[in-house]
Amino acid sequence: MSLGASNPEYVNARVRSRRASLFADEDYRKLIRMGPSEIARFMEETEYEREINALGTRFSGVDLIEYALNRNLAKHFEDLLDWSEGRLYDLVSRYLRKFDVMNLKTIIRGIYTETDPEEVQTDLIRAGELDDRTIDRLLDVDTIEDAVEVVSGTIFYESLSDAHEEYEETGALVPLENALDREFYEHLLEDVSRSPGRTQPQEGPEARYIEFLQAEIDFRNARNALRLARSGADLDPAAYYIEGGVLFDASDLNRLVGDYDALVDHIAENKRYGDRLSGALGRLREADSLIQFEHALDAALLQYADTLSSIYPASVSAVLSYILAKEREVENIRAIARGREVGLSESEIEEELVIL
């Protein structure tokens, strides 16, 4: 927890300006009709110019687009952490830590498969809290044990070293990856809710932000449950359950995974999400693809974050809405580029996009 005054006004002004320079929906329509190299050229004329130029000599086509997107995302999110101070930093960093988790997973997998560190490095999105030096040291080590030692002092150390023992016995990466995820979600709501000695704020921007983080956990649980129910895989749902949400508790999840319709009903009956997601749930009932539902979730979250940022102008809400919008942009461009590469039709690609 960092101390000192927070500076939402400054961060807000910068974030809103950057939010305004994101791609508009018309740009996506233009991009859908382009091939990968045209997309790269289009991006060169926008704010991705620097990344495209820096990477242009080493990569081409879809790879170039993908790495440029990642680098740009990392740059902007790193900026967010640089600007924020005090309480605001605290709130922003706990969400951006998900990139730390992603990077650590990538690095561990890289070590496991003995991939060249250079290649691993291009896959990283350096947007989280771990500094460049730690990540560079992680790239240098040869064994997972050493990697765990490098992250000592971060929040991930304890659970990673526990999981490492399990990894030594079984030789599977799953315990390590689960440990990272679990640590991330546990810290998401740390100090802000349900901890003794501190009451959860009931109204105001911070309460809404906590609601958003809870929604993140709920949707993660819902996604896992839906996937388990769909695939019929014989896995213990409790092993994937993440605490802190309001939609499920562990016993609900165990009961509902067996019955797909009951699961959808359970989400629809929840008073916090039922109304907002009614459209998406309707589509899910018609046994459409899960992807459609997940995109509807993303769009609903994004719209909600936008509303919040106009209700509470000087708070963490605007930052949150920018983070979501930027992630959406990166994902959309990636989907378009990948879709064009494998030759999907325009309408098929459009289905993959999250457009409001």
Place this chain on the structure above:
Amino acid sequence: MIEALDIVLQNGEAMSPEAAENLSVGYAEAAAAIAVGLAALAAGYAERGIGAAAVGAIAEDDDMFVPGLIMTVLPETLVILALVVVFIVG
């Protein structure tokens, strides 16, 4: 005002009408000074947030310098209005 206070302190008796008038003028001036001071403090507090936002906006886009400057000094009107009090009282 200090004169008026001195008179009260030295005499310790009932004030002459002249001394009472001096005293009231002194109080009025002190009140005006406090009013201006508080207004300036409030303006400063308001400018803190606006200034931070303006610097952020200018960092993203140089064209925002003039609008940012104008927005930042808007709360100064508080102090200017408070100055009117001084002239009314004085």
